Structures are given as C-alpha cells and as structure tokens.
Amino acid sequence: MKYLYLLLNVCSISIPLLYSFNKKMRFIRHWKAVLTSLTIVATVFLIWDGVFTKYGVWGFNPNYHLPYLFLGMPIEEWLFFFCIPYASVFIHYSLAYFKPKLVLSKKITQVITLGLILLLLPVVFLNFHKAYTFVNYSFSLIILVFGYYIGIQHLRRFYIAFLIILIPFFVVNGILTGTGLEEPVVWYNNKENLGIRLGTIPIEDIGYAFSMLFTNVMLIEYFKKK
Template sequence: MEFKNFSYLLLLIGPLIIPIVFGFKKQIGFLSNLKYLIPAILFTGAIFIIWDLRFEERAIWRFNSDFVIGKNILTLPFEEWLYFLTIPFLGVFIYELLKQRFYDFERPNSFLVLSLILFVLFGILAFSTRQKLYPFFTFFLLSIYLGYTIFRNPFKKHYTKFYLTYLIMLLPFIFIGGIISALPIIEYNPEHIIGIRLLSIPVENFISLFLLLLMNITIYEFLKERRIY
C-alpha cells in the first residue's frame, strides 16, 4: 500500500480535529449535544449511503482504487462512509458556534424569502435536468426537503445560522472536494452530470452538501428542542 492510498482518508480526518479539540470547552458545550447529533448523522447518512450505493451500481460515479485504503463496506470504500460522519460533524459544530457567538444576529424573514426562491429554483432545475440522474435526484430531493422546512417544520427560525454555516462550510468543502475531484478520487460519468465545475468540483456536489447539512441540522434541532431523550 502506497502513501497515496491514504489520500481520501487523510482528507476526511482533518474536519474532525477542530470540533473534537474545541468541543471539549465548557463554554461551547458541543459534546454534550452528541446524543442529538449522532442520530441525525446516522439517519441522514443512511439515506445518502443508499443513494451512493445505487449510483455506484449504475456507474454514475466510481472510486479510484489508487487513492483509497481498499477496505470496503458493502461496495463503498470505508472513506465514503466516513465522509457522511466528518462533514456533518464539522457542519453542526460550526452551526452551534454561530448560535452562541452571534445569538442576536437573526434575519429570519430575509432567509425565508431566499429559501422560497431556492425552493422554486431547485424544482425547476430538477425538471430541466431530468435526463441526468445525479443533478435530477439532487435538485429533486433538495426541493422536497427544503419545501418541508418552509411549510411544515419550525426550523425556519434557524435559517440565518444555517445559511451562514453553509457559507463557512464551503471553505473546507472546496479544499477537500477540489482534491477529490482533481486527483481524481471520485470519477463521474459525464452522461449523468451537468458538466459545470467550480474549481474542478461538479456543481451538483455543492447542492448535495446543502442537502446533507440541511437534513443533519434540522433533525439535530428537532431532537434537541424536544429533548426526546
């Protein structure tokens, strides 16, 4: 096994360092909320893993064996499973930090309008890309879930911190995703992506990140606010 086989794994370990190191601080108290975060990660991760497995079976993407350690769970590399742990873990940590540091900064009405615009836009994009499976399912699922948060879920009061979290998460995501796409660790079937890339990253991945964070944070807030256990 060569050093390059650890590329994907090393990229995913990095996002865990900050929340683990700073999460122990009492003034942040992040680790005390793990009982709400872990179920959110597991539930959301299960949906994304099923999606991942089906798309790999249909050859919509494939993993380059040169950049993974070679340990698979089902047919997915171990690192791919880890991705759905590390990215949400860092995202929710940033989200909680923003809630504490900028408690009074809220623009719920502005971000509700933005969400309504995105809801319509994602629905239109889903219809217009229905011949390409990756963008179609990404836009379709996001439009449904975003619509749910707008019309049925009280999460809209947290939109301000969510959108700020997404913007901040773009920094590590662009770094990690850029390397993943440039090496490439993951190769995409050109017949099933739009073909627009930002810094070598397919534009669909940015939308997928939005959905991943939105699902994790809404479920996390649902469990936390209701103190179910």
C-alpha cells in the first residue's frame, strides 16, 4: 500500500489540527511559535535522519511510501517531523488548558529527571559503538539536563502528557515498524541499537520521541514569550 505512510501522517495531524481552531482553546493563535519550533527541531532531526539513512542504520520500505525521495528519504519522512510533533504537542497543551492543575510537584519532577539521567549515562557509555543507541540517548541526556536546569516547570506537566502521547505513539510507530504488516514501513539495523523491542518498536524510539517533543515544547515556550 503505497499510501500507508502518508495516510499515517495525515490521520495523526487531522484531528489535532481541526481542534486547534476550537473557540475556547484557540491553540492556532500560537501558530508562529509552533511552526518556528517545528521547523528548527525538524531540521536537526532530518539531518540526523539523513545520515542514518545513508549509512543503513535504518531505511524505508518502498512498498509503503510514494516514490518521491529527497536526500534519500521519502517525502512522508519529511512530513513525519511536522505532523507527529504537532499532534503530540497539541496533546500537551490541551492537557495544560483543560487540566491546568494536573502537574507533578517540582521535587518529584527533579527526582524523575535525575533518575533518567543516571539510567541513561551507563547506556550511552557502554554503547558508543551502536549509532542509534549512542546518538539517541546522548541527545536525550542533553535535553534532560537542559530540562532539569531551565525547563523543570515544563517537565512537571510534560511527563504526564508524554504518558498520554505514548498511546497514539505505540499505534503509529507500531504500524511503521511492522505491527500487522508483512514488512515494516521503516526497518532498523539491529547492529546499531540495543535489539530490545516493545512489540515491534525499538526501545530507543521512546527516547527519540521524548527528546523531539520536549525540545519542541521548550522552544514553543521560548518563542511564545517573543
């Protein structure tokens, strides 16, 4: 099914985009901050994505995407870094709007963040030879450190929002990595990751999603103030 990857992108963003015009929440009023953030983060991740694609860390099954490639990646992969983050940060800001008091305490947030940092440090140092694991978790560590020192207020809500985001994440990413399909839409070279899968999803993808989304949240908050 050539349109599968495109369909996943469109379905992921359609409802959040529609509800962005809700008269009460009016998330669309932040479009400049959101679009600027998405573009910056997408640029960083697409460079990373392109290098990993070139060297076979992962790749794309032509049976599930359109035959239009740019820098070795299908057009759907480029759309992914706008559609999925938009839908995800919309969940975060919807939670902030409808449940403003639903946040973790600052102390608990600090403990969770320090715990994640201490968990990832040995993983990074013991797996420098595995490209996806090393680069992904190194970036996650940087984002967690930034979050601890300058973004703890945002992490207080984001940790809760991320647990909700993981629900559609497992659906979409599960399909992309082969759940219910004869072949995956996106394949991974297990020599470059830990080889641990949650269903069909490499465990590194959770760190990948966290880093990408929380970076967007921090940048959106920065640009909103501008």
